[in-house]
Amino acid sequence: MIPALEIENLSKVYDNDFEALKGISLRVEPGDFFALLGPNGAGKSTTIGIICSLVAKSAGKISIFGVDIDEDFPAAKRYIGIVPQEFNFNQFEKGLDIVINQAGYYGLAPGLARERAEKYLRELGLWEQRDIPARMLSGGMKRRLMIARSLVHEPQLLILDEPSAGVDIEMRRSMWDFLRRINAQGTTIILTTHYLEEAEALCRHIAIINHGKIVENTSMKELLRQLDREVFILDCLEELPAAVAIDGFLIRRIDDHTLEVEVQKGQNLNAVFTALDVADIHISSMRNRANRLEEMFVNLVEGAV
Amino acid sequence: MNLREQYVAFMTIIRKEIKRYLRIWTQTLLPSAITMSLYFVIFGTLIGSRIGEMGGFSYMEFVVPGLIMMAIVTNSYSNVVSSFFGSKFSGSVEELLVSPVSNVVILMGYVVGGVSRGLLVAMVVTLVSLFFTDLTIHSYFIVVVVVLMTSTLFALAGFINAVYANSFDDISIIPTFVLTPLIYLGGVFYSMDLLPEFWANVSKLNPLVYVVNAFRYGVLGVSDVNLPLAFVMIVIFTTLAFTYSMHLLNSGKRLRQ
Numbered sequence: 001m002i003p004a005l006e007i008e009n010l011s012k013v014y015d016n017d018f019e020a021l022k023g024i025s026l027r028v029e030p031g032d033f034f035a036l037l038g039p040n041g042a043g044k045s046t047t048i049g050i051i052c053s054l055v056a057k058s059a060g061k062i063s064i065f066g067v068d069i070d071e072d073f074p075a076a077k078r079y080i081g082i083v084p085q086e087f088n089f090n091q092f093e094k095g096l097d098i099v100i101n102q103a104g105y106y107g108l109a110p111g112l113a114r115e116r117a118e119k120y121l122r123e124l125g126l127w128e129q130r131d132i133p134a135r136m137l138s139g140g141m142k143r144r145l146m147i148a149r150s151l152v153h154e155p156q157l158l159i160l161d162e163p164s165a166g167v168d169i170e171m172r173r174s175m176w177d178f179l180r181r182i183n184a185q186g187t188t189i190i191l192t193t194h195y196l197e198e199a200e201a202l203c204r205h206i207a208i209i210n211h212g213k214i215v216e217n218t219s220m221k222e223l224l225r226q227l228d229r230e231v232f233i234l235d236c237l238e239e240l241p242a243a244v245a246i247d248g249f250l251i252r253r254i255d256d257h258t259l260e261v262e263v264q265k266g267q268n269l270n271a272v273f274t275a276l277d278v279a280d281i282h283i284s285s286m287r288n289r290a291n292r293l294e295e296m297f298v299n300l301v302e303g304a305v
Numbered sequence: 306m307n308l309r310e311q312y313v314a315f316m317t318i319i320r321k322e323i324k325r326y327l328r329i330w331t332q333t334l335l336p337s338a339i340t341m342s343l344y345f346v347i348f349g350t351l352i353g354s355r356i357g358e359m360g361g362f363s364y365m366e367f368v369v370p371g372l373i374m375m376a377i378v379t380n381s382y383s384n385v386v387s388s389f390f391g392s393k394f395s396g397s398v399e400e401l402l403v404s405p406v407s408n409v410v411i412l413m414g415y416v417v418g419g420v421s422r423g424l425l426v427a428m429v430v431t432l433v434s435l436f437f438t439d440l441t442i443h444s445y446f447i448v449v450v451v452v453l454m455t456s457t458l459f460a461l462a463g464f465i466n467a468v469y470a471n472s473f474d475d476i477s478i479i480p481t482f483v484l485t486p487l488i489y490l491g492g493v494f495y496s497m498d499l500l501p502e503f504w505a506n507v508s509k510l511n512p513l514v515y516v517v518n519a520f521r522y523g524v525l526g527v528s529d530v531n532l533p534l535a536f537v538m539i540v541i542f543t544t545l546a547f548t549y550s551m552h553l554l555n556s557g558k559r560l561r562q
Contacts, residue, residue, distance in 0.1 A: 082403050
């Protein structure tokens with residue numbers, strides 16, 4: 001199967017001799033929901049910049065749905081929709097004009113451009129705001145406007161660079177639903193995000209980039225399987241005794257109603273509940289201390305794994 | 306992209322440009338009408354009446370073609386420099402750069418946008434001039450050709466300025482310290498015959514001398530420079546500006562990292 005994106009030995013050295021990418025290789029299958037994670041300055045935005053032609057590569061090869069960007073970049077660009085991290089539209093233009101103009105840059109005739117603009121502005125809940133200058137929109141609306149703009153030519157590969165930045169929780173959830181829907185309809189999505197919960201909730205495959213190198217590239221399930229321990233917070237119904245201990249588990253009393261339990265890979269969590277039940281301690285709720293992926297991410301970028 | 310799609314993209318850029326300057330018409334169209342009216346009143350009527358004839362015409366008749374050309378030059382230049390730099394500043398130039406539209410279409414879209422503003426302002430200034438003098442046209446063909454070539458040349462110059470500009474100061478430095486002096490020394494207000502031989506020869510290095518005199522020939526039928534030479538010089542300057550603009554776009558200099 002022709003990959004949606006194939007990167008081979010991609011390198012980038014900026015004019016100031018900073019080596020942003022050190023020969024990375026990556027393959028994203030069609031229809032995938034792919035997370036590209038990494039700390040600030042790791043090379044994520046440089047990679048995306050090269051894919052969409054805003055940054056010139058120093059070496060390496062990129063193909064979009066089999067089209068080599070060195071051979072026919074305009075053809076490759078037609079497959080891509082890009083939602084950048086920063087707002088990059090004319091703030092004085094109306095939302096509808098911004099989306100229609102973008103359609104025009106892809107050669108869509110005015111009638112079709114307006115039809116598509118209406119379709120995506122409606123889907124993203126911006127149709128009522130179509131005649132408002134973009135600067136008057138809220139941060140979340142501006143973000144959704146960029147998504148509508150990126151989709152107007154109906155790309156097969158959508159790249160979103162930090163799409164949830166500055167978006168409130170409710171808006172973020174509705175954006176996730178929208179992205180899941182278009183992914184289910186066949187659009188391949190590559191996402192960079194600092195919200196690891198977002199990557200875990202949406203993406204099936206993940207690559208972690210650090211200091212210009214890919215340090216992990218696998219499925220989300222496989223990555224989470226590599227976790228060797230998890231820490232859970234347990235909220236208790238009754239006041240806890242002064243000391244709580246369970247054989248084989250590291251357990252810590254946080255306050256009168258909260259316990260922290262560390263579960264090693266291979267340990268059975270049921271044993272914890274059984275022991276607590278015997279001790280007449282009843283649990284009302286349980287959660288991870290930190291996002292599971294976050295722990296893994298920190299380990300990987302710190303070189304601990 | 307096929308030709309039809311490139312044409313759609315080209316028209317999209319032009320429509321966007323025209324919408325932009327019409328939306329802010331008090332900043333883009335009105336100032337030229339007011340400034341030129343003041344020039345007509347002060348230089349044409351008040352001072353001009355005491356100067357007498359220039360080049361065989363009343364001073365008002367003599368300055369009108371130069372002032373129209375001045376409006377075309379400044380407006381076609383400033384439209385492209387402010388619009389393209391604005392799109393660089395806001396990041397919206399990326400909308401074009403990530404799309405499959407070709408560089409020549411991007412350049413010509415902005416240039417035609419600038420030319421259209423130059424022509425619109427020229428029409429306004431010409432209408433204003435009719436309140437002060439009767440305007441007869443010696444050659445419509447020459448007038449149209451010179452106007453189109455000149456506005457194209459200065460729209461291209463505005464594009465080059467915009468690519469190099471890093472701040473809003475940078476887009477006013479060239480118009481203030483280069484373009485305005487060249488316009489004033491380009492024979493808008495006086496005939497080259499008035500200059501000593503040395504300064505008349507120096508003036509021949511000024512591209513504005515050729516565009517002002519070629520346009521004046523189209524309107525009045527007189528010129529301080531040889532007309533074919535004026536056309537050749539305008540074509541050379543335009544070709545150089547176009548080639549360099551395309552080089553900037555193709556190399557991505559100051560536009561892509």
